Amino acid sequence: MSVNSFSRFLHRFTPRSLPGRFFLVMVALILATQVIVNNLWETQSRNDQDQAIRDVAMNMALRVSATVEYFSSLPTRYRHVILNQLRDMGGTRYFVTLNREFIHIEPFQNTASHQIVLDVFRQTLEDNVTTHGKIQIAFSSPETLRVFNNDTLLKDLPDSWGQESLMVKPLALPVLVIQIAVGEGEWLYLATLMPDSSLMNNEQLSEPLKASYMAWMLILMFIASLLIQKMTRPFKKLSMAAQTFGRNLEPVPVSEAGCREYETTARAFNHMQKNIQHYMNDRKQLFSGISHDLKTPITRLRLRTELLDNDEERDAFNQDLNHLEMMVKSALQILSDTDIHENPEKISLKNLLDDIAQSACSVGQQVQVFTDNSPAVINGKPLAMRRCLENLIGNAVQYGQQAHVYLISVKGCIDIRIRDKGPGLPEGMEEEVFKPYFRLEHGKSCNPDGNGLGLITARHLVNIHGGYLKLRNYPEGGLEVALELPEDKH
Ligand SMILES: Nc1ncnc2c1ncn2[C@@H]1O[C@H](COP(=O)(O)OP(=O)(O)OP(=O)(O)O)[C@@H](O)[C@H]1O
Ligand SMILES: [Mg+2]
Known part of the structure; x- marks a missing residue:
């Protein structure tokens, strides 16, 4: 997007009023501040959370290492006995078995937090377990988790089996599974949950919190818009x-x-x-x-x-x-023409033009009005406006045989065009003819009684109504008088 088209885009979508612009700037600044603060806050809390996960994982991994070391040191025939005793005592958060085979764990969609746990566990076990057998650490969904052997799913066992140590129901949290070869055809299998599941949860703000946050933002914006309007009201009155x-x-x-x-x-x-x-x-x-x-x-x-x-x-x-x-x-x-002492009132330019055209036609002049049928109302002096339009239409009839008047109102602006079939103006005369007493040869011959004051009077009258008046030769011949006046919408 070029600089020009960007500034056109800005111009198009920027509110025109002062309070509107203030409000837009305020909202943009609030949003920008929110994004920055949110970002900083998120980064900080992410870092804190990651550190907490690392600490918890390290702690657990050290305890697992100690357990593995202890098991490895036991004579093979005692291992099952000790395990069964431990399980019967209950109270442990680990589901521990000694399996004859390595159990396949279904791939699991790890989050960044899961990955941290796996990395810390792997590193700690590698550093602290002297058994050099194969170590496998992975997260698994409780739905697909196998225990004892590759054919037994945890979910198919009675609840009492896993529920006590893994608390898999009703939350269905991912289970961390560690398998370490502790001897020939012997795999120590440990499954557990992370102690603080909220730590592993990446969600930022809860939905009700978000809603109340949005509600507060809207309330604050509403109050700010009231204050902005109050502050800018005097400027509106001044305008x-x-x-x-x-x-x-x-x-x-x-x-x-x-x-x-x-x-x-x-x-x-x-x-x-x-x-x-x-x-x-x-x-x-x-x-x-x-x-x-x-x-x-x-x-x-x-x-x-x-x-x-x-x-x-x-x-x-x-x-x-x-x-x-x-x-x-x-x-x-x-x-006296330009200083008409009249009180301004609402005038329908359509009605006024129709009236002028009717009077002109009744004395044989060719005047036609084309409108978009809107009443085209202005707040102005009726007599002054009549004199102004009669002057311009009179010129068109006198110097250009006929007057075609076009009236449209667009976006609060009334546009009037008066076209004739005359010779128009010689080049460079578009402003000269507004000088007092200035008349062209063609003007003098067509209208010997003229004074050369009609155009300057008309322009003055249009100006005091807040509009402007311009002349140009119409491409298809004749002169075109263009008048713009502010429409009264109230
Ligand atoms: N529609 C037109 N076509 C061609 N020339 C025009 C037209 N309107 C104005 N002029 C030229 O501009 C001159 C100035 O016009 P203006 O209306 O100010 O004075 P005027 O018509 O000569 O006299 P009056 O004071 O009676 O209106 C005219 O004399 C004429 O030469
Ligand atoms: Mg005139």
Whole structure:
């Protein structure tokens, strides 16, 4: 997997929200710590267990060696007698017989612990038993264990035979069998169980312990997720306040209490809101001041023009004054268009577009709306949104004969495309046409009354609704206006 595709994979599966990310990091760290601690603990307890098995096996092997030595030292005819006496006394954990043949032991699936016992036994017996006959040490399942000779299975004998020394029922633990040749045709046969069977058991945690461990982990994670949510809540509120302010430029003061980083951000945000509002008020005052100041000299000039004798000059003056007046008017228009004082409300863009298309069609314009039938609801200013869409659809009709409007909403985002059949824009003009009063030759000839303010107004209105607007020449001809707006899901 390349670095790029790995980061794409991460991006895709990483939660988008801050609490989600915190939670993911926390869970990953807890799991990693658990794996490491578990590993260390297991290694340590394995080592301790192995050592304990070695000690027990060594102890047993030394006692077996002593027994073998003692038997070897007895005259052959006494060996059976001594054995029978021992068995009659009971109380031993060894099942000992003297056999005439070597008894075959079925192969057994040894664990690592079994292997340790076998190794220690072999080594100790080899070191301590002076008889140099054959020694065989193996584990056997009690089910297949043979005693006395190769034809007698332990399980076929009455319980009293093996049960006393081997306790094979009901646990069916593996039996350790040692066979040593102590004379011609004489095999000393010892079978026993390991004294502490739990030592040989490799199981780590019991099932109920595992379940309670998991339950505790889940409870802790749940508590941690509540705490994370509590800690990140102020950031969520801050983000919502920023969105609301971006939409209607009405300051939404946020609480400044919280951790140091949040406190700094919230204070800066509140400060920024105040500054922007201040700036907006100044701008409004400046605009109305300028337009008022300009209107008075224009009116005065118009009166003076009337006093001119020369008709041609008077006409030229009048034309310039008309132009000047139109510019002042449109400057005022843009101010009132972009500063529409409306309360935001839920607007279905589908209904709005259908309505605009119907009005346009009723005056003979070719406007068609194609939707995926979702209502495409935004939280915005209805009049401002209408003006914005009417401007763009009006352009398409004026400069491109027709407007085909496509509306779809995907993953909380509303996508509107307005396509026409006109010449589109010359290369490099996609941003130029957003400049105030900028008009192309084709625009001037198609619509002599235009001001060159429609696009800039539309873009401003889309921006204050939290969206963006872009132009591009459609590959199959004509201009395509692309608008994206955040959908209101509540
Ligand atoms: N769909 C279009 N196809 C081709 N050119 C366009 C299109 N839309 C806009 N233009 C060009 O961009 C210029 C600016 O458009 P804009 O809407 O800002 O102003 P306008 O239409 O000229 O005047 P008004 O202020 O009345 O809207 C237009 O004059 C025109 O040359
Ligand atoms: Mg226009």
